[in-house]
Amino acid sequence: MSTPPPAHALVATDLDGTLLRRDDTVSPRTRAALALAARAGARHLVVTGRPVPGVRRLLAGLDYRGPVVWGQGTQLYDAGTGRMIRTVPLDRTAAGAALGKIEAQVGPVLAAVDQDGADGRTLIEPGYVLPHPSLPAQRTRRRAELWSAPVIKVLVRHPRLTDDELADAARSAVGSLASVTHSGPGTVELQPYGVDKGSGLSLAAEFLGVDARSAIAFGDMPNDLPMFRAAGHGVAMADAHPDLRAAADEVTSSNEDDGVAEVLERVFGRT
Numbered sequence: 630m631s632t633p634p635p636a637h638a639l640v641a642t643d644l645d646g647t648l649l650r651r652d653d654t655v656s657p658r659t660r661a662a663l664a665l666a667a668r669a670g671a672r673h674l675v676v677t678g679r680p681v682p683g684v685r686r687l688l689a690g691l692d693y694r695g696p697v698v699w700g701q702g703t704q705l706y707d708a709g710t711g712r713m714i715r716t717v718p719l720d721r722t723a724a725g726a727a728l729g730k731i732e733a734q735v736g737p738v739l740a741a742v743d744q745d746g747a748d749g750r751t752l753i754e755p756g757y758v759l760p761h762p763s764l765p766a767q768r769t770r771r772r773a774e775l776w777s778a779p780v781i782k783v784l785v786r787h788p789r790l791t792d793d794e795l796a797d798a799a800r801s802a803v804g805s806l807a808s809v810t811h812s813g814p815g816t817v818e819l820q821p822y823g824v825d826k827g828s829g830l831s832l833a834a835e836f837l838g839v840d841a842r843s844a845i846a847f848g849d850m851p852n853d854l855p856m857f858r859a860a861g862h863g864v865a866m867a868d869a870h871p872d873l874r875a876a877a878d879e880v881t882s883s884n885e886d887d888g889v890a891e892v893l894e895r896v897f898g899r900t
Contacts, residue, residue, distance in 0.1 A: 637896060639837070639844035640666050641830055641856060644677040644684065645761065645813055646849035647866055647884055655691060662890035662897075669897045674698065674833055674844070676826050676856055678812040680743040680751060680781070681706055681713075683764045696836055700743055701810055701820045701852060702829030703781040705836065711747065714836060718745045719807065719821045721776045724783050727803040727819055731785065734802045735795065739786045740772060745779040752777075757786060760815035782820040783807075792817055796851070810852035811870070818852075827855030845896065847881075847889050848873060864892050 640663065642648040648655060663673050676698040677684060685708075688697065694709035705714040724742075732738055741753040751766040752775050753759065759766050769775060775783075787795045796811040799819070803809060807819040826848075834841035846853070846860035849869040857863030857876055865877035866888050874880055881888035 637666075637671055637843055637845040637862065638839040639674050639830075639834060639841075639860075640671050640893065641674045641676050641844045641846040641860060642889060643826075643848040643850070643853055643856075644675060644679060644687075646868075647847050647853075648675075648889055649687075650885055653687065656887055656890070658887045659890040660691070662887075662893035666893050666897045671897065672837060672839070674830070674837075676702075676830055676833075676846070676853075678810070678816070678818065678826075678852055679764070680704075680749055681747045682749065683751070696833045698826065698829035698833050700781040701808075701812065701818060702825045702827070702832075702855075703820055704745075705829065705832050706747065713747050715832065716745055716781065717821050717824050718779045718781055719783065719819065721780060723806045724780065724819060725776065727799075727806040728783065728785070730802040730806070731799050735787060735790060735798045737788075738795075739788075740775060741766070741784040742775045742780040743782050743784070745781050749778070749781070757784075758815075760813060782818050785817045785819065786815055812850050812852040825855040826852060827857075827859035830856050830859045845892070847892070849884070864888075 678701045697706045704716045739757040741757045744750050752769050753766050754772045792811050795817045799809045805822050808822050810818045831841045841859050842861040844860035845862045846856045847864045849866040851872050863877045865874045865880045867883040881892050
């Protein structure tokens with residue numbers, strides 16, 4: 630007799646503020662909980678806003694060999710083979726126009742881009758400071774250099790507006806030129822219109838041959854809202870953005886307190 634599949638065939642996790650601790654590590658307890666889920670037949674799926682180069686070494690340390698949703702859903706990458714399965718670039722003309730519309734509404738902003746491809750660089754214009762200093766980036770001399778190669782998303786910062794205020798203003802300004810996400814402190818992003826973590830999760834589930842609704846998803850920021858809508862069960866971290874906590878099926882402990890492990894141990898049977 631064959632073993633029935635687990636109720637949650639996928640464990641979809643964001644990285645920053647969710648699976649990772651502040652020092653970019655995964656705790657021993659969380660590693661053990663992911664192994665527990667794997668023994669029950671569930672697949673771990675990383676769904677992150679980061680580009681491929683920024684996390685490749687981290688996933689290798691986890692011995693992660695499955696598909697990865699990168700760049701807010703713009704890329705699906707197979708960590709086992711090092712092959713890019715699908716990528717959806719952001720039209721550079723549309724991106725430039727979107728930035729112009731945002732600046733017409735809120736004044737000058739600072740911008741950066743994540744380039745397309747498994748080895749795409751993160752380029753930052755003069756004055757832009759990455760909110761996550763451990764990520765590699767290359768500074769440009771002027772904004773025009775951001776568009777020197779295809780990009781998957783644009784990162785935007787404002788000197789005075791809060792992230793929520795900037796995200797709201799950007800949505801009203803850009804319309805269908807791009808989708809706008811708020812993915813972390815100091816991180817408002819533009820990506821191809823209609824592309825998000827939810828579409829990325831659905832694509833990865835199709836690639837794996839499972840139903841996206843079989844996923845239990847973990848996150849901490851508004852960019853995880855589409856992933857929660859695509860999954861069957863959404864779990865927000867204790868210190869998650871209020872919008873995500875309001876939309877979650879449950880709230881767990883923080884990333885520093887092994888919130889992911891806490892839920893996985895309950896769902897898959899603590900040993």
